[in-house]
Amino acid sequence: MGDAHTSGSGEPPSGPPPGPLSGSSPRPSRRRAWLLALVGVIVLAVGVAGLLVGAGAFGDGDGEKTPTPTLAPATAAGETSTAPTTRPATTSPPGEDSADGLLPFGQAHRYEGGVEVTVSAPERFTPADSSAGHKAGNVAVKVDVTVRNDTGERFELVNVVVQGRDGEGREAVQVFDGQEGLLPLSGGLLPGRKAVAVYGFDVPPAAGETFEVEVSVGFTGDSAFWGGRLP
16 A cells, blocks of 8 residues: 555656757757858958948949049130130241241241230331431331230230341440330230330431341340331
């Protein structure tokens, strides 16, 4: 009786019941953990690369660069452009100059930088008694020298030097006559404006039948020559 009572008691059996659930839970292997980590890194890298491509970090994909826009010079009326002028250095038509390089009187010449000069044909005149530079018995002639400023900035007329030469190549003495308005160029000349001055010269009677005028502009020695017959 005692054994039957003992075996039939309601005490729970000690320990886990037998079966597949007994024992500790199985853990994933290290290889599986590394594979999962590697897959996560690859997914993250692909996502970052997609974001960079979408933002244009690698260009437009066709190897071409977007051209940089260039500013065109202003061409509206009344605007002054600081870009170099596109007109030729001289307004003299080809073939008009003589073989010795002389320009005919009345023709314009454009210097480097944008200054344009025209020398008119010489005319005879009678100097006043108060004039300077004229000698009795010589022929007095005068020419108009017109200067136009296309440099884009103020131009000082003192940089224009005018000289005359007779047919023998001798420098003609300059005549100053306030009554005739024979005064050299002076002052400043604004862009787009022109200035006119009358220059007088004293020519000996035996100096030949031609007369030349040289006009130099600036300090670079840029000169032009006009020539023709004396009146």
